Amino acid sequence: MADQLLRFMLQGGSVRGEIVRLEQAWQQVVQRHQLPASVRDRLGELSAAALLLSASLKFEGKLVLQIHGDGPVALFVVESDALGGFRATVKCRDAQAIAPDASLSDLVNRHGKGRFVVTLDPGREQADKPPYQGIVPFEGDTVAEVLEHYMQRSEQIPSRLWLASDGECASGMMLQKLPEQASTEDDRHWEHCQILADTLHRPEMLASDNETLLHRLFWESPVRLLDQHACHFRCSCSREKVAAMLQMLGKEEVDSVLGEQGSVRIHCDYCNAFYRFGADDCEALW
Ligand SMILES: [Zn+2]
Incomplete structure (x- = not known):
């Protein structure tokens, strides 16, 4: 099903994962902005990533992912919450000059001054807690690589992301090696899960629903579904x-x-x- 995020466990519990697929929810963002394809697709990938990262938030606040750019795109920003709500926008300096196949670096790191910023805003429930903000230099050629670098620095949990987007759909999967598991066998499982997931290609991610993808990738060992929730475009302005x-x-x-x-x-x-x-x-x- 679309507009849905699933959380699951693999390999007897040593690897956890999440998979998200947005259709209508993503199209609501696409319809609101006239964006070159390369910019639109990166925003879709960042939206899927934000929902994957915020699905395990322990509070009712929100997660804000920003890529500040020094090229034709000044800013990508996505806000999401643990309940599957998200909103996303882009600020372009010169949308006309953007090639449809421009890479993320072309868009935001032309002079090496791109930055990736993660903000965790605890929200009204915990108004006494200040927001957390992490800022790292732009590293990587894709949205997934930029996020993986950030997670490597900030979390101790080995994490990988696979993301894809076009004008119809945004899709993403995250795998994480659970920290309490440290045996050689679990290391092998972790490697094996990544090798399987690395066979995922963009067209397949865009064309297949969550369950189909999970079944194709991990058919040889049981996938244990933990929970799922709907995702939707939601703007908090008023x-x-x-x-x-x-x-x-x-x-x-x-x-x-x-x-x-x-x-x-x-x-x-x-x-x-x-x-x-x-x-x-x-x-x-x-
Ligand atoms: Zn609004």
Whole structure:
């Protein structure tokens, strides 16, 4: 089934994994942005990756993955939560100049100044905890490699990712070697699972549902499904939040925009919603 994430165990419990497939949920992002294919597909891969990483979050906050670029793409950003909600957007400096087959490095690391930023925002439930932020230099040629490098630095758990996306679908799988298992046999299992998963190619990932892929890859040993949940596009913007943001800006600033433009218009880069505050709406803020 599409728009769903499955969590599973392999090889008698020494390797855990997650697999996600987005169709409608991904198309809701695609429809909202006019993006060159190379940019769109990297955003799809980052969206699938964010859902894989946030599925095991222990809190109700959100995970934010950002790739800050020094090339034609200034920023990729995906926000996701443990309940399968996500939103994603891109800021391009020069969308016209982007080749349909541009690599991730071409897009964001042209001068070697790309950065990958992971933020864990604990959310309102744990407002006393500050957000965690990890920043690493851009390393790798694909979204999967950039994330693997980050995970190597930040987590002690060996992890691998396989990602694919086009205009219809975004798909991803993550395997992790469980830390409590340290026997040579478990090392061999881990190697073997990666060799099997490395046979996955983009067209197959895009064409097949989660269950079919798992069955094809790991047919020789039982896959134990742990749980599954639906994934969906969800933007957290609202008129109330925009009003709060304007209050933060202050009356002087807001009045100055009102004076120049007659109203204050705020656009949400994630979902394309427009919020218009006329003179009366602005007056009601104070
Ligand atoms: Zn929005």
